[in-house]
Amino acid sequence: MSATIEKPDVRPAQADVLIVGNGALGLFLARELSAAGAGSVVVVGPADRSSGGSQAAGAMMGCFAEATSESLRTQPARTRFELGVAAHERWPAVLAALQEHAPGGRPLLTAPETHVVLNSIGAELDNVNLAAIINALTEYGKPWQECDPHDIPGFNPRTDTRALRAILLPEEGAVDARAVLTALQADLLASGVTLLDASVRTLLGDSDSVTGAELDDGHVIEAGKVVVAAGALSESVLKTLIPDLDLVPTFAGLGFAMIARRTGGEPFRSVVRTPNRGFACGLHVVPQADGTEYYGATNRLVDEVGSTTWMADVRFLAQYSMQQLDERAASHEVVRWLAGNRPVTLDGFPLIGWLPRAGLYLMSGTYRDGFHCAPLLAAHVANELQGKPGLIDPIFQPTRRPVATRTVEGSIQEYVEHNLAGWFETGAQAAPQLTTRQIADYYRNMATQFYERVGTDYALGPDILWYAQGSLVGGRRVARYLRRLQPAAAGTGAL
Template sequence: MSTNTHGNADGTGYDVVIAGNGVLGLSLAWVLARRGQRVAVLGLPHRPWAGSAAAGAMLGCFGEVTTSLLATEHGRAKLELGIKATGMWPEWLAELEEGTEGAPVKTAEGTTVVLNTIGTAEIDDANYQAIRAELVRYEEPFEDLEPTDLDWVDAEPISRPLRAFHIPGEHAVDAAALLERLESAAVRAGVTLVPEFATRVAHRGERVTGVVLESGRTLAADHVTLAAGARTQELLDSLPVGPRIPRLVSGYGVSSLIRTADGTTPDSVVRTPNRSFACGLHVVPRGDGHVYVGATNVISVEPRDTAEMRDLVFLLQCAHRQVRRNLWNSDVAKVQVGNRPVSMDAFPLLGEGGMQGLWVMTGTYRDGLHLSPLLAHDFAARILGEEPQNDLARFAPVRRPIQASTREEIVDVLVDHQMGIGYEQDWTIPVEWHQWIEQDLRPATLAWADELDPEFTPPAELLFASRFDPELVSLLRKYYATCREHG
């Protein structure tokens, strides 16, 4: 694969420079290049800190449904975008694989959602029912299963599945293979890959003019799209509009590639509902006797590139106890670390960036890979001055923090999930202690939210993390003060 690292042959700039070579950046580049645009994509080839490089790459939105998501109009809007994206994936994959060799990018046929004995009724039971209800609402096919009919699942008795259903339309892909196909397709379409990071966005007045690379070289462009995941914040900090956009932190996560002891894999994704501030335990077939096991989610001010021992131990224990016992005898082929881009209100940053020629395409949290075909086509239309097919106005980057829930509702969610963490990690407490802990935890958390800021309340996972992270507290307070300053 040839890589042009010095701009166009005629010495001119680009129509579009995209900062970020993860799945969103490459998808947009591919669409734009096929429409005749001169496009450059920036990023190191091994994609340090990227979320998509370590993703389970489940192509579904219903499996991610939670009661919290459905409780707000912004959450339901995210679900609607996900449903549209699901319908785009068959054609998207067919186009990517056309005329190429190698194993198919898709690795799983459907998703099986399991409700097991781990967790709490407030989270697991409620989210299981919420997923099922939305499948019915949108007339999405699914099939209830008897737990004893789950051939590949062999959980320990105290973690056994109680109920299950299969969603045939929610598949999964190999994230590494997807990125490889996207990169190859983009280069064939004429995209220039620049193996460097951008250090800042160049601008003149209210118009962006390009990006400055780590080498000091400037790439001129009519449009600049920031799609560098959690690392996008560094580029936003270089712009006068930056303080008016919700700050980004990382949802750091650990996943693992396992070579199974018996060489078998499930046909479908096997997952639980979302729980404990994370995306639920999931096992995804990856071919050749391997499965992907994911994933943890911890809010971190700075992106991470190494796994903490406690996160890896927790993940592997969950996998062999809740899904398949003989995973305990399997080989850990690879440990992966990724960083989900999380805005300080936990909603996406999508659209015009408040300066002429600036576009922001991040803050997608756990949804970026799944939404990539939809967002690529949508942003291409916007950049080309066409009418987009999706309403992203509620997620416009320049905004005050979205307060989709009340402080009391956010604290209720936090308390439920914090208690759920204890049960998933097998704490043993006297029966009445749950009520005692919860009674003390709720007012203490409300008091902390009041101390953090009198007006704004961060989403539950950021409020939870802020109790232990002075740097996150400082960022939140500075951000909220800036919001008040700018009205």
């Protein structure tokens, strides 16, 4: 991929639009701007996209398969959900246009459909979220059907983790994320966009406006507009110009996945996945363009963006892929390990909009479906940059107050359910006399104590609560932000 990046001696000193970040969002935006003839466009980002989310993504084109009991419960959540529904419609045209640049001419769309399985190893949350998926499909009039788990090509779990039920979503599949990024890059170079293999050290500007950026080696690019699309690092890039910027905080959701070559048995021909559960996007397998299979993915909120992979995560993914997806996976050959960071916002909603410096725009916070939403977000941002009407709801403005979608009681209950799902999936052991209700009470107490200590009535999603509970750094950051929101709130203790 790096062979296609501009050489240092042709680096431009000016751009009409400078995009900081070369993940799916940055590249799709560059493509929209170039198609609209919006002047010179420069994209800056390291060629290996180290620690970025897009290069590690399973790139499931899922919106209905991602639905949970929260998705349609409130109007803001529904608005967020419909972003995915609208994004989905853009993909056929995007893929048709990019296919000519696909590596080896292989199809970018690697799976046309998804099977969601309800298996015997999860917890109540699986049932709840499968019901939410079916309700959403029904409400939006999308096709789906029950199917016999035995008929799913490639699906061959162990008996004790077999699927009890499965549904087919014939209109939701997956693309090969890495092949799409390569094709996008080729498409951009062909249309005259400059891609620089570098990092931005600091944004440049004054208290009124942004004027450009300085790269790691001191090279300066002046720009009329700067779009920060640096994934989980976006906030730190912005703070180089506006140290006291009041953004909804973003955390890094570090995910691990594996790409494996099958050594026997029938290959998967669709995405096969569980519903979202255990603070993550469910266990899934995604066929890749070259015939390999992507097994994913873990999700841990961490203090720093990085690419660490823990043994526990390797075990999690390998063991559960063998148990829940295909027994033969034990003898597959792992050809690539992937680690990347999802940009996770405190309220779970994307950060899309102008910032308080003229010409400065933020495009991030897309969490677990940013690859899927990228073409729509790119079209929206390209419009906004050109002074045309936007395409999405203004609810995603980055300097908003955090969007509220739950009560504290609901947040605690959700946290308990995710922990129970994790508890049973990982086969955690408790003393035989300990009941499920007692395990639930243990988690309920932990969450209740967190809310009492912080003294907030802003209710967090289960993953943020898990992080704030488990990391002192994370807990303090969340607590500081929530106390700033509610200065009058009196918690019972420090964090």
